[in-house]
Amino acid sequence: MxxxxxxxxxxxxxxxxxxxxxxxxxxxxxxxxxxxxxxxxxxxxxxxxxxxxxxxxxxxxxxxxxxxxxxxxxxxxxxIARTFQNTELFEHATVLQNILTGCHVLRSTTALQHLFFTKKVRHEALEHRQRSEEIIDFFDLQSFRHSVIAGLPYGVRKVVEIARAVACRxxxxxxxxxxxxxxxxxxxxxxxxxxxxxxxxxxxxxxxxxxxxxxxxxxxxxxxxxxxxxxxxxxxxxxxxxxxxxxxxxxxxxxxxxxxxx
Ligand SMILES: Nc1ncnc2c1ncn2[C@@H]1O[C@H](COP(=O)(O)OP(=O)(O)O)[C@@H](O)[C@H]1O
Ligand SMILES: [Mg+2]
Structure with missing residues (x-):
């Protein structure tokens, strides 16, 4: 198949x-x-x-x-995840925040569970954070972790976009x-x-x-x-x-x- x-x-x-x-x-x-x-x-x-x-x-x-x-x-x-020919990132968010948004589709918790910030929600947030850190290491983005996208060189932005796409496995x-x-x-x-x-x-x-x-x-x-x-x-x-x-x-x-x- x-x-x-x-x-x-x-x-x-x-x-x-x-x-x-x-x-x-x-x-x-x-x-x-x-x-x-x-x-x-x-x-x-x-x-x-x-x-x-x-x-x-x-x-x-x-x-x-x-x-x-x-x-x-x-x-x-x-x-299915993708990158764009002209990068499409959240310009005013950091590299870490952009990659975390990529993890978002892995979310298995409900809006109600988020409202009450349940143990499951806290556990999931930690998992996504760990996944994002793995991705940051994999793509050698450690020094840009907290940099805002808008100020980054083009080459780094391209890499962040791939990293974000990969974050959702x-x-x-x-x-x-x-x-x-x-x-x-x-x-x-x-x-x-x-x-x-x-x-x-x-x-x-x-x-x-x-x-x-x-x-x-x-x-x-x-x-x-x-x-x-x-x-x-x-x-x-x-x-x-x-x-x-x-x-x-x-x-x-x-x-x-x-x-x-x-
Ligand atoms: N949103 C759109 N509106 C009008 N024409 C489009 C649009 N997207 C693509 N096209 C046209 O479709 C053709 C293929 O474009 P595209 O898929 O971007 O090609 P490639 O990525 O191979 O360069 C081109 O003639 C382009 O102008
Ligand atoms: Mg094209």
């Missing part, structure tokens, strides 16, 4: 077809990367899966449960361009974390990424998209050597390059 299954998904904005009859699956435990020129529909696919966009056609299944029509706030509770992690704007050293850290999240934490990862060094390093499979439709899919080597993929990248004129040696 696939962890995620997307069937004939279509998303239109006026005359623009952002996602065009697209079908693919994400298998448990793999790192699957979506590549494609700007405007290929990659972020739209993430927005459809996380239910920020409503599909015009098609269906999405997670763990064999249909989620095509589910409200967005149910998604995290099912075990998702079964499926969606990473939208996790290394965009990061230095080579920061990108290399991200590659290590993705590896650890897959191999040690058992997470399944669906990623959008342009940095082909990172893509080759961490991906089990790649899907290449153009104009919302599937161009090629398979092993990294199969996809990156595919003539249609090479043509799509060379034809973009956006300055994106596939600077890779296989």
């Amino acid at each position: 696939s962890l995620l299954k997307v069937n004939e998904l279509t998303m239109r904005f006026g005359g623009v077809v952002a996602v065009d009859q697209l079908s693919f699956s994400v298998e448990k435990g793999e790192v699957l990367t979506l590549i494609g020129p700007n405007g290929a529909g990659k972020s739209s696919i993430f927005n459809l899966i996380s239910r920020l966009y409503n599909a015009n056609h098609g269906s999405i299944y997670f763990n064999d449960t249909e989620i095509t029509q589910l409200p967005a706030h149910h998604i995290a509770g099912l075990g 998702p079964a499926l992690l969606l990473l939208d361009e996790p290394t965009a704007g990061l230095s080579a050293e920061e990108s290399s850290d991200v590659a290590f974390w993705i590896d650890d999240l897959q191999k040690d934490a058992g997470m399944t990862i669906l990623m959008v990424e342009h940095n082909m060094d990172l893509v080759l390093r961490v991906s089990d499979r790649i899907i290449a998209l153009e104009d919302g439709a599937l161009l090629a899919s398979g092993s990294p080597q199969e996809v990156l050597e595919h003539p249609d993929v090479i043509a799509a990248y060379l034809g973009t004129g956006t300055g994106e390059q596939m600077d890779v040696t296989l």
Whole structure:
């Protein structure tokens, strides 16, 4: 059984077809990367899966449960977490507070129990605090624990966003361009974390990424998209050597390059 299954998904904005009859699956435990020129529909696919966009056609299944029509706030509770291409954090809260919000979906206590601050609530708050500290250690964010997001460098904010997504122990992690704007050293850290999240934490990862060094390093499979439709899919080597993929990248004129040696 696939962890995620997307069937004939279509998303239109006026005359623009952002996602065009697209079908693919994400298998448990793999790192699957979506590549494609700007405007290929990659972020739209993430927005459809996380239910920020409503599909015009098609269906999405997670763990064999249909989620095509589910409200967005149910998604995290099912075990899907995501980051955004442009980071979306609570700007005036600290790193720790942001990561704690990521733990919030793990909450098993009721509003009434919170009102009376029961033992269970206190226990859960402690657990979330411990989980957040583990995450802070894992992502090397100790020195930023109490820093307010708005004052932090871009590279740190990107990492905090991944940390917050991981805090709820998702079964499926969606990473939208996790290394965009990061230095080579920061990108290399991200590659290590993705590896650890897959191999040690058992997470399944669906990623959008342009940095082909990172893509080759961490991906089990790649899907290449153009104009919302599937161009090629398979092993990294199969996809990156595919003539249609090479043509799509060379034809973009956006300055994106596939600077890779296989
Ligand atoms: N909210 C939106 N409103 C209008 N058009 C959109 C919206 N989101 C995406 N699009 C359009 O859909 C196409 C795919 O965009 P996107 O999914 O962001 O591509 P990618 O992430 O691959 O760069 C683009 O033509 C984009 O302009
Ligand atoms: Mg995008």
